[in-house]
Amino acid sequence: MIQFKAVLVRVIKEIIRDxxxxxxxxxxPILILxxxxxxxxxxxDTKLKLGVxxxxxxxxxxxxxxxxxxxxxxxxxxxxxxxxxAANLDAFVTRNKNKLEITYENEDPTKSAQVKxxxxxxxxxxxxxELSATLKEMPLQPSTKRTSLNFKIKNSYLYGNSNSxxxxxxxxxxxxxxxxxxxxxxxxxxxxxxxxxxxLDRLLATPIRRSQLVFGYLAGYGxxxxxxxxLIVLFAIYILQVEIVGNLFLVLxxxxxxxxxxxxxxxxxxTFANSEFQMMQFIPIIVVPQVFFSGIIPLxxxxxxxxxxxxxxxxxxxxxxxxxxxxxGQGLNAIAKDWLILLVFLxxxxxxxxxxxxxxxxx
Amino acid sequence: xxxxxxxxxxxxHASKSFGQxxxxxxxxxxxxxxxxxxxxxxxxxxKTTTIKCLxxxxxxxTGSAAIFGEKMPNRQILEKIGYMGQTDALYETLTALENLxxxxxxxxxxxxxxxxxxxxxxxxxxxxxSLHQIVAAFSGGMKRRLSLAIALLANxxxxxxxxxxxxxxxxxxLDIWTQLRALATIQKAIIVTTHVMDEAEKCDLVGLIxxxxxxxxxxxxxxxxxxxxxxxxxxxxxxxxxxx
Numbered sequence: 001m002i003q004f005k006a007v008l009v010r011v012i013k014e015i016i017r018d019x020x021x022x023x024x025x026x027x028x029p030i031l032i033l034x035x036x037x038x039x040x041x042x043x044x045d046t047k048l049k050l051g052v053x054x055x056x057x058x059x060x061x062x063x064x065x066x067x068x069x070x071x072x073x074x075x076x077x078x079x080x081x082x083x084x085x086a087a088n089l090d091a092f093v094t095r096n097k098n099k100l101e102i103t104y105e106n107e108d109p110t111k112s113a114q115v116k117x118x119x120x121x122x123x124x125x126x127x128x129x130e131l132s133a134t135l136k137e138m139p140l141q142p143s144t145k146r147t148s149l150n151f152k153i154k155n156s157y158l159y160g161n162s163n164s165x166x167x168x169x170x171x172x173x174x175x176x177x178x179x180x181x182x183x184x185x186x187x188x189x190x191x192x193x194x195x196x197x198x199x200l201d202r203l204l205a206t207p208i209r210r211s212q213l214v215f216g217y218l219a220g221y222g223x224x225x226x227x228x229x230x231l232i233v234l235f236a237i238y239i240l241q242v243e244i245v246g247n248l249f250l251v252l253x254x255x256x257x258x259x260x261x262x263x264x265x266x267x268x269x270x271t272f273a274n275s276e277f278q279m280m281q282f283i284p285i286i287v288v289p290q291v292f293f294s295g296i297i298p299l300x301x302x303x304x305x306x307x308x309x310x311x312x313x314x315x316x317x318x319x320x321x322x323x324x325x326x327x328x329g330q331g332l333n334a335i336a337k338d339w340l341i342l343l344v345f346l347x348x349x350x351x352x353x354x355x356x357x358x359x360x361x362x363x
Numbered sequence: 364x365x366x367x368x369x370x371x372x373x374x375x376h377a378s379k380s381f382g383q384x385x386x387x388x389x390x391x392x393x394x395x396x397x398x399x400x401x402x403x404x405x406x407x408x409x410k411t412t413t414i415k416c417l418x419x420x421x422x423x424x425t426g427s428a429a430i431f432g433e434k435m436p437n438r439q440i441l442e443k444i445g446y447m448g449q450t451d452a453l454y455e456t457l458t459a460l461e462n463l464x465x466x467x468x469x470x471x472x473x474x475x476x477x478x479x480x481x482x483x484x485x486x487x488x489x490x491x492x493s494l495h496q497i498v499a500a501f502s503g504g505m506k507r508r509l510s511l512a513i514a515l516l517a518n519x520x521x522x523x524x525x526x527x528x529x530x531x532x533x534x535x536x537l538d539i540w541t542q543l544r545a546l547a548t549i550q551k552a553i554i555v556t557t558h559v560m561d562e563a564e565k566c567d568l569v570g571l572i573x574x575x576x577x578x579x580x581x582x583x584x585x586x587x588x589x590x591x592x593x594x595x596x597x598x599x600x601x602x603x604x605x606x607x
Contacts, residue, residue: 014456014457
């Protein structure tokens with residue numbers, strides 16, 4: 001117990017003394033989250049720029065929503081490529097008999113898709129108007145009630161509200177990712193330093209149990225992970241105004257679990273690295289792929305075997321659990337399975353670390 | 364405790380390979396109470412591996428190692444061994460006191476006992492004034508001395524020092540050897556590896572390790588006689604030539 005406490009106290013002191021690392025752990029996630037919040041929230045109200053020739057029916061242009069498009073009028077469609085480039089248009093529309101011909105700039109395919117759906121809607125709307133106009137003119141039997149075709153849409157949302165942005169969706173995953181990333185990196189590097197400076201040899205030349213060393217590390221870095229999570233979550237709620245529907249306590253517990261998993265994986269992986277630089281080389285192999293599978297990109301559409309990869313990555317369970325709690329407001333029942341699997345990761349890698357230290361001392 | 368012949372550590376017919384490379388072959392050494400044994404030999408000859416096998420950090424392929432009569436590797440025995448490796452092995456962001464406290468705790472010492480041990484050993488290496496300084500600000504010699512103080516902290520009966528005087532100036536080196544001799548007279552056993560030949564002269568026993576074998580073992584005078592040399596340095600050079 002003395003040994004465990006000694007390791008714990010030393011780890012905490014070392015982190016506090018290393019101001020830069022501390023700042024990296026605590027402030028870097030906040031900086032990145034703030035930037036992402038700005039980036040993903042600001043581009044939602046940009047207008048699509050459309051070039052339209054006079055041959056395009058007025059009706060259709062009028063049924064395009066004003067809030068979403070800005071229309072540039074042209075006499076003809078000559079050199080429409082230059083016109084697109086000159087005015088930085090997203091699409092150029094002209095009419096050829098009963099066909100609307102649309103040329104997309106397509107630098108950003110999502111904008112092209114938006115224009116496509118806007119025109120599809122516009123055509124539909126103008127068709128419905130014509131239809132209702134003809135219906136009005138039709139001689140109707142007096143007994144039939146006039147059915148009004150003036151449908152209105154009322155939107156309601158299972159999760160979130162009409163103001164939900166992409167940032168809201170990825171925020172839970174991001175929290176998990178930051179906790180994982182920084183703890184993984186810092187704990188791995190800490191163990192490498194122990195090895196290269198010779199302190200690991202000296203540690204293991206004392207009667208400390210290998211498990212006490214690993215648990216001391218877990219507790220020390222675990223504490224800072226809690227602090228980090230608290231800071232990120234509170235910052236997000238009160239400064240970035242992100243709404244967290246579920247229980248804040250569950251969010252914290254999930255992140256502590258994520259941090260511990262990151263810690264044991266970082267410690268484990270560091271045994272395969274001989275320097276801090278080699279530890280950095282594990283980032284593209286171990287950390288980055290987890291981002292793709294953590295729920296930022298929808299997995300439903302992926303091939304089955306690709307989905308299988310996500311089952312092997314701890315961050316996918318973390319992302320799942322955090323989304324369940326923060327966006328869907330679900331409770332322990334929904335995330336118990338994710339927690340269990342994270343726990344399994346934790347136990348396996350803790351065990352591997354304790355055994356792996358045998359490399360440096362045979363008992 | 365005055366029995367000079369009590370064997371504290373022994374390593375018998377020890378062999379060890381790393382992959383294809385044979386690092387130790389048939390090493391036999393006995394270290395007795397009150398003895399300073401010096402291991403000399405060229406770099407890569409197997410001095411450090413011998414020490415690591417004795418401590419139980421490496422496992423022997425054949426042969427055995429024992430400390431205080433217990434077969435190594437044995438975790439509990441490590442409590443009675445003071446070890447100082449080739450690197451200083453200090454936490455640079457911590458103060459000298461924090462380093463000492465940490466390693467003292469790992470050896471199982473706490474409270475007043477620890478404070479007393481720290482005060483005693485820090486003055487032994489002349490670092491009392493720097494106790495509260497961050498280690499990163501230390502000079503190379505100061506780090507080495509602090510490292511030595513840590514090795515001696517738990518008042519171990521067996522002290523294993525891997526090149527303890529590297530980077531230490533001559534007068535301090537003399538001090539350290541005076542200390543080691545003082546420790547030996549209170550019946551501690553000390554194993555030292557060294558490159559400095561005049562240090563080897565100060566040992567009770569010198570083991571010359573070349574290519575993983577004990578090339579010669581005896582008192583400095585015995586070795587000098589055997590190789591017809593006037594100093595251990597000459598012994599070393601002659602041994603290196605004749606082993607090729």
